[in-house]
Amino acid sequence: EVPQEQWAQVISKTGGPIEYKKIPVAKPGPDEVLVNIKYSGVCHTDLHAWQGDWPLATKMPLVGGHEGAGIVVARGELVEDVQIGDHVGIKWLNGSCLSCDFCQQSDEPLCPKPDLSGYTVDGTFQQYCIGKAAHVARIPKELPLDGIAPVLCAGITVYKGLKESGVKPGQWVAIVGAGGGLGSLAQQYAKAMGIRIIAIDTGDEKKDMCINQLGAEHFVDFAKSSNVVKDVQAATPDGLGPHAVLLVAVNEKPFQQAAEYVRPRGTVVCIGLPAGAYLRAPVFESVVKMITIKGSYVGNRKDSAEAIDFYARGLIKFPFKTVGLSELPDVYAKMKKGEIAGRYVLDTSK
Ligand code: 8ID
Ligand code: ZN
Numbered sequence: 001e002v003p004q005e006q007w008a009q010v011i012s013k014t015g016g017p018i019e020y021k022k023i024p025v026a027k028p029g030p031d032e033v034l035v036n037i038k039y040s041g042v043c044h045t046d047l048h049a050w051q052g053d054w055p056l057a058t059k060m061p062l063v064g065g066h067e068g069a070g071i072v073v074a075r076g077e078l079v080e081d082v083q084i085g086d087h088v089g090i091k092w093l094n095g096s097c098l099s100c101d102f103c104q105q106s107d108e109p110l111c112p113k114p115d116l117s118g119y120t121v122d123g124t125f126q127q128y129c130i131g132k133a134a135h136v137a138r139i140p141k142e143l144p145l146d147g148i149a150p151v152l153c154a155g156i157t158v159y160k161g162l163k164e165s166g167v168k169p170g171q172w173v174a175i176v177g178a179g180g181g182l183g184s185l186a187q188q189y190a191k192a193m194g195i196r197i198i199a200i201d202t203g204d205e206k207k208d209m210c211i212n213q214l215g216a217e218h219f220v221d222f223a224k225s226s227n228v229v230k231d232v233q234a235a236t237p238d239g240l241g242p243h244a245v246l247l248v249a250v251n252e253k254p255f256q257q258a259a260e261y262v263r264p265r266g267t268v269v270c271i272g273l274p275a276g277a278y279l280r281a282p283v284f285e286s287v288v289k290m291i292t293i294k295g296s297y298v299g300n301r302k303d304s305a306e307a308i309d310f311y312a313r314g315l316i317k318f319p320f321k322t323v324g325l326s327e328l329p330d331v332y333a334k335m336k337k338g339e340i341a342g343r344y345v346l347d348t349s350k
Helices: 044-051 145-152 154-165 181-192 204-214 228-234 283-288 301-312 325-336
Strands: 005-011 018-024 032-041 068-075 087-090 093-095 128-132 172-176 196-201 218-221 244-247 267-270 292-295 320-324 343-347
Touching: 005 325, 018 325, 032 087, 032 145, 044 325, 068 128, 068 145, 087 128, 087 145, 145 154, 145 181, 145 301, 145 320, 145 343, 154 181, 154 244, 154 267, 154 301, 172 181, 181 196, 181 204, 181 301, 181 343, 196 204, 196 228, 204 218, 218 228, 320 325, 325 343
Parallel strands: 093 128, 172 196, 172 244, 196 218, 244 267, 267 292, 320 343
Antiparallel strands: 005 018, 032 068, 032 128, 032 343, 068 087
């Protein structure tokens, strides 16, 4: 009973109109599954893709989205370990070659020939989406598909980023862009790991959410602070700054500021992808503070399973608002203005 046609949000031109319309349902290839997407999170990456912010072309026409949770309704003849009726997630990494140097060592995000959901292959802003069976995330049936959707990109990415930062229980992390989608989840993962949190973002709504719902001990409002570097350092008991910084903001400035407030021996992890941005750090302080600056890019299949398991154990709670798939353009408009505290999740039935 898989229909021939389905509702989808489609763009035919970078930055062009987003059309809510009926398109054909694709058939899974031999190593693929067809997933009836029930809910999809909206990640800032989807907005970057629509706007053409990055030096990497998208397919066209394009169905965006890469935080999709749903139910397997069809599978190719080579698929054995995913059953019809299983609950699965479509992630940013829709597929990878599984045989290159990177895939062999479980660095699948570094595969030179990746399939990227909502970018190089159609994504989750539709009711039926194709995923490589080897890569779909396994979701336990008792978990809510709306709540788990943002974990499939935001959750996996920040969980991996925290691991890459090397920050340990009892130490401090500054989360820059704390009030957005990745930032909200980052606080919950950090809290679950016993890591102390300084949230950096702007506005009273985000401040209240970070302090009262997500586990931050300090909030620095980057728009109100006259000296962000001093305020972040002052938030740690000895005034020497956080052991790690997770950059999930969509703005170049903090990428050029983090090295100044990170603690000696500390690590700055770059995750956000503002258009055309460059990293910048003073050589003198970088050397005499012995700091590390690195990038972190989604996560592998094991990171994904672990991030879902944190959620399944009830450790990850974050605010999200659910609206219909048809309302995607409104979500983009809010996101562009920085007005979203937490995440938006789309219900594909509306
Ligand atoms: O694997 C990866 N590296 C990966 C995975 C997923 C997403 C990277 N990303 C990237 C996205 O492409 C995007 O560039 O992470 C970035 C954040 O995605 P998001 O969390 O989905 O975006 P959002 O919900 O719009 O949140 C961004 C927050 O940053 C704040 C905003 O107020 C907003 O709350 N912010 C900005 I813009 N400038 C800031 C500043 N100077 C700032 N916060 C602190 N200081
Ligand atoms: Zn994403």
